[in-house]
């Protein structure tokens with residue numbers, strides 16, 4: 186990678202542009218803000234406040250060409266085995282393809298299967314939402330509890346919060362993910378089993394946390410319903426593992442399937458979105474899929490210089506590999522997107538947190554950065570200080586909407602004024618001369634200087650809708666894909682989560698024993714286990 190001509194040219198170019206300040210870049214080009222922005226697929230991306238010139242973009246696009254990004258995109262959309270270590274396609278784009286389209290996998294169209302499941306989901310959701318689906322004691326369902334973790338939780342939980350405005354308000358949605366009993370206890374403490382439906386969501390149906398919580402849910406339901414037959418009316422499953430679902434005791438008629446070519450973190454628009462659909466209804470869910478699809482088409486067809494996900498992915502590479510950025514802050518100025526940073530953490534870090542190339546060779550460059558964030562303006566009163574005046578280089582994504590879903594007084598203008606102000610302050614800062622001109626005492630001047638030159642990208646959309654949410658999520662999915670293609674890594678496997686799982690399985694039975702000689706870990710782990718053993722019962 187680092188030997189590629191475009192990479193070398195970027196390294197040389199970086200030495201040239203690194204000393205440039207955004208103040209200079211803007212002063213030298215009065216149209217920079219308009220020029221370095223792209224509007225496509227319903228989103229407006231302003232990337233002018235990044236430390237780039239036209240040459241930077243041209244070189245990054247050249248790098249994308251040298252890395253075969255176009256061929257990789259074609260491979261993904263045509264169902265090639267791009268998840269090489271798991272020998273699978275990564276065909277989440279088929280989940281939102283319109284019904285008339287065909288996408289062949291091993292010669293078989295997968296789109297018709299997708300729409301068959303969507304049809305079943307829609308019928309089920311209509312039944313529950315209308316009160317036609319009754320609980321075991323003939324009461325309507327008022328509460329839906331999604332049990333899942335990782336991609337089987339974060340997508341539905343994020344989407345439910347994001348689209349709460351469009352949800353059926355007399356239906357309570359809860360999400361249980363953690364194997365910490367507190368999660369289940371707090372999520373169910375005020376619910377009535379007679380009115381509660383559990384959606385057990387797990388691609389593999391083997392995940393320890395999910396199966397443990399599903400067993401708790403079963404016991405919790407049966408304590409009141411006291412009849413095994415009640416499970417049929419109060420439990421549905423979302424999975425690729427029909428056998429596992431049946432073994433657990435959920436009627437296969439109550440299972441909504443998906444496929445191994447859907448990665449967990451790319452699954453919120455598959456049957457994993459069942460709880461989202463229960464909340465917002467099939468029509469809104471389909472609008473969300475249409476939004477995803479619009480971005481897919483843009484990603485597949487737009488030239489790289491005008492391609493939103495490609496530009497965002499290339500900027501992430503520019504920041505990570507040439508400016509040594511360790512992190513990216515995602516800052517949605519939209520309360521409904523409060524779970525977006527958590528969702529993006531799995532999407533980005535489970536995808537691109539890899540240390541070897543597709544061929545298993547240790548990479549000689551940084552891969553996926555750390556994603557983190559909080560909704561604005563809350564973050565402003567907490568960690569923005571460090572972004573403005575700390576010593577670290579932190580590129581930020583700002584996300585905002587021009588129309589509020591809850592226009593109360595002038596709150597939306599204030600919210601957006603803060604977004605625009607932050608990107609302005611981060612880019613241009615406040616010079617020593619400006620601080621002095623305000624009459625600041627000399628000793629205080631250094632403390633009040635803002636160096637600026639902090640890169641930001643701003644994504645604006647008209648309004649938060651199911652459609653615009655779909656576009657936004659697909660934007661990030663494909664940006665992650667672009668980064669993975671440049672770094673030549675497998676963005677669709679997650680072997681890094683395995684070791685901890687195996688060790689936990691080994692340790693769990695050891696916690697109950699009191700026999701000291703049984704422990705054969707390192708001295709630290711042994712001491713921690715011994716201490717826990719001695720104190721675990723109050």
Ligand code: F6P
Nearest residue numbers: 335336337387388389392449682
């Ligand atoms: O442990 C990581 C992981 O495999 C994620 O990739 C996945 O989203 C999550 O666990 C849940 O897996 P499942 O849906 O199979 O329960």
